[in-house]
Amino acid sequence: MTRHKRSEETIRKLLDTALEVYPGDFTLRAMTTRSGVSMGSLYHHFGSLEGLAAALYGRCMDELLDRMAAAVEEAADARDGVRRAVVAYLGFTADHPDKARFIHAAPYALDLGPYAERIAAAKAPRLARLNGWIRGHMDAGTVARLPVAQVEMLLIGPVAEVTRRWLAGVPGIDLEEAARILPDRIWRSLGE
Template sequence: MTRHRRSEETVRRLLDTALEVYPADFTLRAVTTRSGVSMGSVYHHFGSLEGLAAALYSRCMDELLDTLVAVTEQTADARDGVRRAVTAYLGFTASHPDKARFIHAAPYALDLGPYAERIAAAKASRLARLNAWIGARMAEGTVARLPAAQVEMLLIGPVAEVSRRWLAGAPDIDLDEAARVLPDRVWLSLGG
């Protein structure tokens, strides 16, 4: 195995292990003990526990955004794309609760502020694709012309909140029910 391949494998193992131990025992000791990777390797690749958390957050967010990009870019129809994005987000949460939990909780539980620029840069190309898709629908008049931040709140806000509550174990939250109800409601808020 080449040095580069070993390095990639070490990073993957550390990120996988960090996700496994989060939130119960998210410490460097837990990650290194469980992964079998040295503390020095953690510092070499990530600089700190927060650096590891920022990299894990980016990896999880990339997967979620890739899911949303894939479903929206499969359709030119605004209504169908918005509805698919809503159900895809909920589906991601149901299929990958560990990753969704990290996305929703880590920025509040850990100090990722010093890594904000790096995290934003990692998301930029995927967000640009989503914004291009929604922007084209705005240009054709099928989606209301709103600032990008407001579109994000209307499209992602409701499903993110449902996901957060479901992940927290709220007894009255059912992701299947949300997948039946929210797509059309979100579309009504965004339709042109």
């Protein structure tokens, strides 16, 4: 195995282990013990436990945003795109609760602030795909002309809150029910 391949394997192993142990035992000792990777390698690749967390957050967020972007790009129209975006987010949560939990909890539980620029830069191309789709529909007059950040709050806010509550085990929160109810309600807030 080449040095590059070994390095990729070490990074993958640490990220996978971090997702397995979070939130219960997210410590350096747990990372090295469970992954079999040395403390030196962890520091070499990530600089710190928080650096590892930032990389994992980025990997999980990339998967969620890729799923949402692909969903809206397949949509027949703006309303269908909103429906697909909501269903994609909730489907990601159902399929990968560990990743959804990390996305929703890690920024509050760990100090990812020093990595904010790196995280934002990694998200930028995926958000550009989503925002490009939204702007196209704004230009066509099918989505209300609002600041993109406000569109994101109207589109993602309700879905993220359902996700947080479902992950926390709040009684009465059902992702399938949310996937049936939320798309039309969210569309009403965004449609022109």
